[in-house]
Amino acid sequence: PEGTAGVVRAYIENKLHADPVVPQKYFYVGSMFRYERPQKGRFREFMQFGAEVFGSARPEADADLIAYAVTFLKSLGLGDVVVEVNSLGDEASKEAYQTTLKAHLKAHITTMCADCRRRYETNALRILDCKVDADHVAIKEAPKPLDALTREDREHFETLQRYLSGQQIPYTINPALVRGLDYYTHTVFEIKVSEALLGSQNAICGGGRYNGLVASLGGPDTPAVGFSFGIERLIVAMKAAGIPVKAPYTHAFLVVLGDEARAEALALMQRLRLDGLTCNTDFVDKAIKGQFKQADHQGARFTLIIGPEEIERRTVNINDRETATSTTVAFDAVPEFLKDKIKTNHRRKKEAHHGDPSQQ
Ligand code: HAM
Numbered sequence: 001p002e003g004t005a006g007v008v009r010a011y012i013e014n015k016l017h018a019d020p021v022v023p024q025k026y027f028y029v030g031s032m033f034r035y036e037r038p039q040k041g042r043f044r045e046f047m048q049f050g051a052e053v054f055g056s057a058r059p060e061a062d063a064d065l066i067a068y069a070v071t072f073l074k075s076l077g078l079g080d081v082v083v084e085v086n087s088l089g090d091e092a093s094k095e096a097y098q099t100t101l102k103a104h105l106k107a108h109i110t111t112m113c114a115d116c117r118r119r120y121e122t123n124a125l126r127i128l129d130c131k132v133d134a135d136h137v138a139i140k141e142a143p144k145p146l147d148a149l150t151r152e153d154r155e156h157f158e159t160l161q162r163y164l165s166g167q168q169i170p171y172t173i174n175p176a177l178v179r180g181l182d183y184y185t186h187t188v189f190e191i192k193v194s195e196a197l198l199g200s201q202n203a204i205c206g207g208g209r210y211n212g213l214v215a216s217l218g219g220p221d222t223p224a225v226g227f228s229f230g231i232e233r234l235i236v237a238m239k240a241a242g243i244p245v246k247a248p249y250t251h252a253f254l255v256v257l258g259d260e261a262r263a264e265a266l267a268l269m270q271r272l273r274l275d276g277l278t279c280n281t282d283f284v285d286k287a288i289k290g291q292f293k294q295a296d297h298q299g300a301r302f303t304l305i306i307g308p309e310e311i312e313r314r315t316v317n318i319n320d321r322e323t324a325t326s327t328t329v330a331f332d333a334v335p336e337f338l339k340d341k342i343k344t345n346h347r348r349k350k351e352a353h354h355g356d357p358s359q360q
Helices: 006-012 059-076 090-103 114-122 126-128 153-167 233-239 259-274 288-297 308-313 332-357
Strands: 024-031 045-054 082-087 171-173 183-192 203-207 224-230 250-255 280-283 304-307 315-320 325-329
Touching: 006 024, 006 045, 006 224, 024 171, 045 059, 045 233, 059 082, 059 153, 059 203, 059 224, 059 304, 082 153, 090 126, 114 126, 153 171, 203 233, 224 233, 250 259, 250 288, 259 280, 259 304, 259 308, 259 332, 304 308, 304 332, 308 315, 315 332, 325 332
Parallel strands: 082 171, 250 280, 250 304
Antiparallel strands: 024 045, 045 224, 082 183, 183 203, 203 224, 304 315, 315 325
16 A cells, blocks of 8 residues: 555664664655545555665654655656644653543544544544534544653653754644544655645645654664655646656767767767766657657757768857757867756856745
8 A cells, every 4th residue: 555664674674774874865756555445546456656765763754854855846847745743652652642632532433434433443543533413522532642742752742843943844744634544753754835736635746754664664763754656636736837758868869960070979979878868869760840840759958960061160050949059069068068058057047046035
């Protein structure tokens, strides 16, 4: 159903805890499967990518991870999000709370939905976020996990909030947020986009701390925290917000004229790739016009024209399609020229981004 337990299993099995790097950070992408009632934004097979951080019990790790997730969304253009946070405290606080909650619900449980009645036995905390019984007086008046925190738990949560404010992360405390998985301790969070974009299944990212999971699966006592994004929901939200989902993935398309140019282009592409630039050329003997069209389809920022004249002069004609400028550059200087252009442009975009309040 999710990737966290699998990452923890790999962490233990491969003795990754012996690595001197602390904390250790992992990511994953993959299909997840859940037996749930399919509806808009909720599937039985869906994709997630997630990040997990092992070895730090400090709220700095929670704050950094939440900020990372928000920064990622901003970089996609989905900066208008709300982070809901809550704390469940450590294992002992959680257990004590569960007992208090069950005592509170005992008199009402027969009047609650079938799911709540089942959860009462398996994981009473989940009753708090029941959609069916959300307005039930027993839930509204129930004690909340925050009421059961110890002094240390509270300190952890308050420090996290201080860090979030310091990082200008827009967050709200949702005292009823308990999350669907049982392993959480301390911090839990969800990132939501507006219902206008996603409808009622508008949680795009969920996560939290799970200090007991590594030990409970047979590893050494290791605090950990992580998150996962739902990729389908991310795509739907981007489309609804008018953000192109297919990023332009080609920096440079090499337009070639003649066989000698093909050889030069193949060699130049290897050099560009070593510099981290994505590039492509013609592989199907298209005429010049067709090659320019390909550059277009692939969203290439630059077209590099190599023909007999360019080979003779050892220069390349570079067309920057973003700024509509054309420059003749010596062969050897092409990688630096392109990298420099991309960097300058990136800086310009960043400045524009910061200047635009709707993007903040
Ligand atoms: P989760 O909240 O169950 O957390 O799932 C994370 C995200 O996956 C959700 O916010 C949502 O975007 C997406 N998602 C979940 N279920 C579905 C579904 N049926 N259809 C489509 N998208 C869905 C976890 O899975 C935890 N492993 C997160 C975590 C990592 N906690 C600690 N580390």
